[in-house]
Amino acid sequence: MDTDIDCIWAAWSDMFLSAVNECISRRTVKRTSNAPWISGDLIKLCRRKKKLYKRAKKTCALSNWNKYRKFNNYVKKEYNSARRQFVNNLAVELKTGNSSKPFWNFVQSKRKVKYDLASLKVNDSYLNDDLSIANCTNSYFSSAFTVEDHENSPDLEYITDEKLCNIFCPVTEVEKLLKNLTIYKSPGPDYISPCILRECAQVLSSPLTLFFNTSFSQAQLRSIWKSAHITPVHKKGSKNIMENYRQISLTCIVPYKSRVIVNMWNNLLKDIVHAGSLTLFRNRLKIYMNID
DSSP states (O other): OOOOHHHHHHHHHHHHHHHHHHHSOOOOOOOOOSOTTOOHHHHHHHHHHHHHHHHHHHHOOHHHHHHHHHHHHHHHHHHHHHHHHHHHHHHHHHHHTSOSHHHHHHHHHHOSOOOOOOOEEETTEEEOSHHHHHHHHHHHHHHTSOOOOOTTOOOOOOSOSOOOOOOOOOHHHHHHHHHTOOTTSOOOTTOOOHHHHHHTHHHHHHHHHHHHHHHHHHTOOOGGGGOOEEEEEEOSSOTTBGGGEEEEEEOOSSOOHHHHHHHHHHHHHTTTSOHHHHHHHHHHHHHHHHHO
């Protein structure tokens, strides 16, 4: 049996994506200019209103005009009610903390200024093709990253002889994490959707648990999990200057090693650390896991 972590993951992910392409149907979603709160029922009402208008205009009968005006007022009332309900749902979802993405998508759709990176000024010249802009922004964001010198790190004296050398991840822990995924997150370089992971959490928890435990025992991490899709986002100032952009990293959804370790540390420390200090331990541990 091959024990290389990259080979194991490559074989499993290829099989998983093949099953996804074979079993999950795909459809092309047409972009529409309609507002997101306009439902199919509201579209039917608008079509009926249009028919009443054409009939009233053709016949010029007062009764038909009265029917049109009455139905037009009803459609306006339903439209305003649907819009208020949509905005209220966004506010509730933002308040509960489930996901803020639908709210910010709605805000972005209402903005008149679009921040599309179509041209970039570099050394008194302008880059207009997508590949050159992507390579240039990638080099800039990479240069801004601080690389720590691990070879010259100071030696620390151990105050205990006991070590946390055996990390075991149970299936129930992985299944719990998968079921709590946010489906609005974008997939990373592995192209595995969080929606599929959450819907198939019970089935996928066993192979992912086996993979995580193998990764723990070998102290290795899948190379693709160390990469990310980078999206430049405009901050302020001129949109042609590279320094006016910040990066958003779209990482893989699957790697839960950090969360598994955080949960294990919480269970280990809750009986030996004061409750007031436990939150500080949790926050620092999450930071260390993200840096790693």
